[in-house]
Amino acid sequence: MQQTYHELVYEVTRQIPKGRVTTYGAIADFLTLGSARMVGWALNNCTFGITNIPAHRVVNRNGELSGRNHFPTPTLMQELLEQEGVAIENCRVKNFKEVLWMPSEMKQ
DNA sequence: GTGATGACGCAGT
DNA sequence: GACTGCGCCATCA
DSSP: OOOOHHHHHHHHHHTOOTTOBEEHHHHHHHTTOSOHHHHHHHHHHHGGGOOSOOGGGEEOTTOBOGGGGGSSSTTHHHHHHHHTTOOEETTEETTHHHHBOOHHHHHO
16 A cells, blocks of 8 residues: 555645645645645545545645535535635735744644 | 646746 | 746656
8 A cells, every 4th residue: 555645645634733724835835745636636536535635624835725626516625614714815814924833843 | 548627826827 | 916837746547
């Protein structure tokens, strides 16, 4: 069993604290994947069985819920984030900078 | 085996 | 400040 990108991405995504969000770039940089696209691709596989992966906490560099279209319902992502205390404005994370969480914080 | 696509990011214009 | 084009690696047709 090889720890592919998905495994790593899943693990990192699972470590995202409640009320916080991270970006594809942050994960890509932390895992040194080389490109944020790999993260999106990995999460795409994750949605295959929406397990315990809070993919709704992963947004793009702009803080936009770019992946909402891949959820059962486009609003689910926003709903979940709002329930966790993350303010969403026009499909974008409000105070994105304040709720932004980086994988490196996981170790601290 | 080749071409196109993907839940993105960055540099250049 | 906003938009466009290119690159990243892997998977699918």
